[in-house]
Amino acid sequence: MADRYWVGGTNTWNTTAGAKWSTTSGGAGGASVPTLNDDVYFDQNSNVGTGAFTVTLSGTVNCRNITVQNLDGAMTINGSGSLNVYGNLTFPSTGLTFPFSGSLNILSENSILNTGGVTISAITFIGKSVVIGDPTPITQTVTLASSLNIVNDLFIRCNFNSQGYSITANSPLTLSNANINIDISNTNIIVNALILENSLTTDKSKYLPSVINSFNSLNSNLTLINTSKFALMSTRNGESFDLSTINPAFNTVTLINNTITSNTNVSTAGPINWFTIVSSFTTNNFIIHEPASERLYVQIQKPVIVNNEISIQPGSSTSSTKRVIMYGAFIDEDGIQKNLGGTSFSAINTDFYGIGTTASTVACVRCGDYGFNTGINFDDPRTLYWSGTNSDVWHSPKWSLVSGQTGTELPPLAQDTIILDDTSSASELILDQCATVKNLDASTRTLPLSLTDNSRSNSSYYGILVLEEFIRITGNLTVSENITFNGQCPIKFLGPGLHNIIAEYLPALSIDVHSGIVRMQNDLAIGTQEAFMGVNTFPVDVILEFTSNRSRISLISGEFHSNGYYLTSTIITPKSPFVVRLPNIENLYAYYINVDRKLNIGNSVVTVSKINNENTYVYSSLRGIYFHKMFNILSDNSTIKVSNTLMSSEVFTLHTFSTVLSEFSRINSPLNNVEITGINVNIAASSINNIYSNTLSNKNITLRGIYNGQGFLSSYTEPVKINEWGLSSSPDSLISIGNNVNSITGAYIEKVGGGIVEADYLSISNSTATPPNTWYAGPNSINVLNNIGWIFANPDNPAVSGDFFLFLED
Amino acid sequence: MQKIDFETNTKYGVFKSSMNVNDNATSEEIEQVKQNLIDAWISMIENPPVIEESNFEEIEVISEVNGIKTVSVKTPEGDING
Numbered sequence: 001m002a003d004r005y006w007v008g009g010t011n012t013w014n015t016t017a018g019a020k021w022s023t024t025s026g027g028a029g030g031a032s033v034p035t036l037n038d039d040v041y042f043d044q045n046s047n048v049g050t051g052a053f054t055v056t057l058s059g060t061v062n063c064r065n066i067t068v069q070n071l072d073g074a075m076t077i078n079g080s081g082s083l084n085v086y087g088n089l090t091f092p093s094t095g096l097t098f099p100f101s102g103s104l105n106i107l108s109e110n111s112i113l114n115t116g117g118v119t120i121s122a123i124t125f126i127g128k129s130v131v132i133g134d135p136t137p138i139t140q141t142v143t144l145a146s147s148l149n150i151v152n153d154l155f156i157r158c159n160f161n162s163q164g165y166s167i168t169a170n171s172p173l174t175l176s177n178a179n180i181n182i183d184i185s186n187t188n189i190i191v192n193a194l195i196l197e198n199s200l201t202t203d204k205s206k207y208l209p210s211v212i213n214s215f216n217s218l219n220s221n222l223t224l225i226n227t228s229k230f231a232l233m234s235t236r237n238g239e240s241f242d243l244s245t246i247n248p249a250f251n252t253v254t255l256i257n258n259t260i261t262s263n264t265n266v267s268t269a270g271p272i273n274w275f276t277i278v279s280s281f282t283t284n285n286f287i288i289h290e291p292a293s294e295r296l297y298v299q300i301q302k303p304v305i306v307n308n309e310i311s312i313q314p315g316s317s318t319s320s321t322k323r324v325i326m327y328g329a330f331i332d333e334d335g336i337q338k339n340l341g342g343t344s345f346s347a348i349n350t351d352f353y354g355i356g357t358t359a360s361t362v363a364c365v366r367c368g369d370y371g372f373n374t375g376i377n378f379d380d381p382r383t384l385y386w387s388g389t390n391s392d393v394w395h396s397p398k399w400s401l402v403s404g405q406t407g408t409e410l411p412p413l414a415q416d417t418i419i420l421d422d423t424s425s426a427s428e429l430i431l432d433q434c435a436t437v438k439n440l441d442a443s444t445r446t447l448p449l450s451l452t453d454n455s456r457s458n459s460s461y462y463g464i465l466v467l468e469e470f471i472r473i474t475g476n477l478t479v480s481e482n483i484t485f486n487g488q489c490p491i492k493f494l495g496p497g498l499h500n501i502i503a504e505y506l507p508a509l510s511i512d513v514h515s516g517i518v519r520m521q522n523d524l525a526i527g528t529q530e531a532f533m534g535v536n537t538f539p540v541d542v543i544l545e546f547t548s549n550r551s552r553i554s555l556i557s558g559e560f561h562s563n564g565y566y567l568t569s570t571i572i573t574p575k576s577p578f579v580v581r582l583p584n585i586e587n588l589y590a591y592y593i594n595v596d597r598k599l600n601i602g603n604s605v606v607t608v609s610k611i612n613n614e615n616t617y618v619y620s621s622l623r624g625i626y627f628h629k630m631f632n633i634l635s636d637n638s639t640i641k642v643s644n645t646l647m648s649s650e651v652f653t654l655h656t657f658s659t660v661l662s663e664f665s666r667i668n669s670p671l672n673n674v675e676i677t678g679i680n681v682n683i684a685a686s687s688i689n690n691i692y693s694n695t696l697s698n699k700n701i702t703l704r705g706i707y708n709g710q711g712f713l714s715s716y717t718e719p720v721k722i723n724e725w726g727l728s729s730s731p732d733s734l735i736s737i738g739n740n741v742n743s744i745t746g747a748y749i750e751k752v753g754g755g756i757v758e759a760d761y762l763s764i765s766n767s768t769a770t771p772p773n774t775w776y777a778g779p780n781s782i783n784v785l786n787n788i789g790w791i792f793a794n795p796d797n798p799a800v801s802g803d804f805f806l807f808l809e810d
Numbered sequence: 811m812q813k814i815d816f817e818t819n820t821k822y823g824v825f826k827s828s829m830n831v832n833d834n835a836t837s838e839e840i841e842q843v844k845q846n847l848i849d850a851w852i853s854m855i856e857n858p859p860v861i862e863e864s865n866f867e868e869i870e871v872i873s874e875v876n877g878i879k880t881v882s883v884k885t886p887e888g889d890i891n892g
Contacts, residue, residue, distance in 0.1 A: 069811045069830070070811060070832065090811075090830065091830065092811060092830045092831070092832075093829035093830050093831055093843050093846075093847060094831065094843055094846070114813070114828065114830065116827075116828065116829055116830035117827040117828070117829055117847040117850075117851070119850055119854055145813070145828060146813075146827050146828035146829070146830070147825065147826060147827030147828070147847075147851070149850075149851060149854055151854060151858070164826055165826050165827055165828070166824070166825050166826050166827060166851070168851065168854060168855065170854065170855075170858040187826075188822075188823040188824045188825065188826065190822060190823075190855060192858075221823045221824070223822065223823065225855065225858075252823075254823075256822075
């Protein structure tokens with residue numbers, strides 16, 4: 001243990017001793033480089049005269065206490081690498097700048113962190129890292145002796161006491177490690193996000209929430225500032241978890257959106273930002289300031305209890321175009337209204353969806369009602385006619401209460417109906433941002449009118465382009481054939497109740513109606529424009545799928561009724577929780593159906609068609625219908641057609657499971673009718689009531705049960721149960737059963753419901769058929785290899801069999 | 811070097827810190843240091859550093875439902891459920 005005084009002036013602090021260090025202040029240089037046991041000092045003798053000097057850190061440098069004091073010249077600590085402090089840190093409030101961009105690691109067992117209010121640029125780790133799962137209690141404690149101002153990430157990984165000093169970070173504050181005690185009571189905390197985790201590994205599967213012994217935020221003010229992926233109390237990859245054991249309670253929680261460009265996780269290219277409240281918390285006051293962005297989305301995923309004031313003030317005047325959209329019952333979440341409580345509730349220029357309040361004083365001005373709200377006063381619904389030109393639709397007060405008159409009304413709210421009739425001279429309306437209306441009625445329009453979203457604001461989420469919706473509709477969409485949608489964003493139906501669609505074409509469709517219903521009232525085509533499409537504008541969970549050269553319907557929640565009409569699309573991506581009902585329609589044409597929850601296909605016929613010249617995925621052979629595991633398929637009397645597999649080199653797969661990280665699980669969702677009309681079809685299902693084919697073409701069909709192992713090439717030892725067998729074949733149309741491509745032992749099939757199977761002209765490989773004496777392949781079928789249980793004969797001539805029978809007679 | 815605690819109300823709430831100043835600092839100098847720290851703090855809040863967005867090539871997304879994680883890999887060409 002020794003003292004090391006810097007006497008090197010401008011120089012580099014690294015592992016080279018040189019003449020930079022002395023054992024006394026202003027003494028002779030040449031002392032050894034400080035170790036983790038040595039105290040380091042920078043003072044009036046560290047520089048030449050009173051000149052400015054820069055100490056550049058390089059590599060990993062260590063010290064016990066680090067003290068900067070009594071400077072007589074400006075000092076800069078620069079460089080990168082790691083500064084490991086195994087003791088206390090004391091900085092002066094003047095004369096020192098700390099643009100060091102490496103990592104500042106506070107590692108001692110008990111440290112006092114006294115930055116003197118100096119802004120720290122380094123990523124700052126307070127506390128040691130521990131091995132995941134290590135049950136060793138954290139004994140290290142760091143105590144603040146001044147404010148902590150970090151323009152980078154701040155990680156607290158040990159017991160921590162802020163002593164009431166302000167904590168500010170331009171990035172998330174992450175509490176990590178297990179068994180730590182956090183005391184941030186009486187503290188003003190301004191951070192980008194508050195995150196809990198106990199691992200910094202890049203292996204996301206190891207991002208586990210911290211187990212915090214105690215969390216004292218009494219009388220603290222928490223301000224979440226600017227954008228954040230998961231602003232409050234999530235794990236680093238966004239998974240929410242139960243914080244009831246630590247009961248975060250603040251005096252005031254404030255959301256401030258000062259900028260649209262700064263965030264470690266999210267950067268935005270347009271005026272859209274969001275906050276996500278992932279965890280429950282209690283606060284006396286909940287305040288949202290005016291955002292820098294045009295639209296600030298605040299998503300409240302878990303119950304938030306506000307004791308006193310709720311104030312949302314995105315714009316200072318009623319004509320402000322800035323709006324806050326506050327979601328409570330949100331997609332992917334529980335769909336439950338979040339009642340904030342409070343005693344006073346005020347808002348302006350705010351839209352609500354699934355928000356409630358019990359406040360006795362409620363004052364809301366120009367607020368939009370998306371539905372599922374209680375206790376909030378909204379402006380009376382209006383019917384508005386556009387009287388302007390082709391632009392500034394959502395900002396300009398050019399809406400009229402009377403058709404054909406010059407308008408002075410402010411733009412519509414979510415409870416308003418807009419009517420686009422022939423009195424508007426505009427032939428095109430540029431919808432330069434996403435707005436929400438109750439009904440869009442252009443049913444009487446006889447003049448051509450194009451609705452264009454080509455200046456749609458967008459944002460970027462982890463580099464994925466995210467587009468807002470074309471328009472959100474909380475009621476009905478009724479447009480005549482003279483209306484065209486020129487753009488790529490989805491029209492989104494939102495909120496409870498019945499939503500009718502009368503339109504011939506939409507570029508994309510997004511449905512998030514929870515208990516509501518969206519019902520088609522005529523044939524509807526979904527666009528096929530080539531575009532990167534992010535259906536969901538929010539980073540919760542993920543439907544940030546994007547694709548090119550195809551469009552999609554996003555079924556997020558609620559019900560979608562095709563109502564007997566044709567729906568033509570190429571991608572359907574439902575999300576949770578939802579029910580899709582397609583009762584009695586003729587066809588649902590789909591290129592790709594990805595079902596995450598429940599698919600009720602009623603009596604519908606779902607046709608999966610291979611489209612030629614598609615872009616090639618890595619796993620192109622797996623395209624088809626994917627019924628994900630753990631979800632129910634209510635197939636009723638439906639039929640799934642697998643057809644038009646034009647490219648013989650590709651295989652269509654009908655799966656009733658999905659892959660998960662390292663496991664596969666079973667699904668008990670039977671398929672009703674499966675009609676094979678194309679070639680090269682994989683069927684991997686637990687149960688099929690009736691499988692048949694109607695066309696006479698060469699087919700290659702692999703029947704196999706669900707996975708019972710890991711990996712795509714594992715064995716399929718669970719049979720697909722088939723009730724009725726109707727695959728027709730002929731001498732000119734040989735159906736291949738099983739898998740003769742590789743060595744997979746597959747094609748396990750089981751006849752259920754009694755009776756036998758009669759077939760012929762099959763080419764069978766690697767197929768195990770049960771029960772015995774049931775599966776008659778017919779005399780003209782080919783026993784290629786590795787077949788068990790198949791009888792290659794007719795039922796009335798069982799002596800001719802693929803198996804060898806020896807009859808002995810007396 | 812002396813340590814002086816202070817706190818002040820701002821539009822971003824209370825800023826509580828300490829300042830470490832020379833023992834012979836005058837009251838005017840102390841007040842100036844205090845104001846400088848407040849100004850720097852507000853500037854830090856209002857002028858956060860801009861972090862450049864990295865070029866997107868591929869991202870792995872893990873979604874979890876009912877305790878089961880599903881991995882999707884997003885590529886410019888499409889997504890892959892793996």
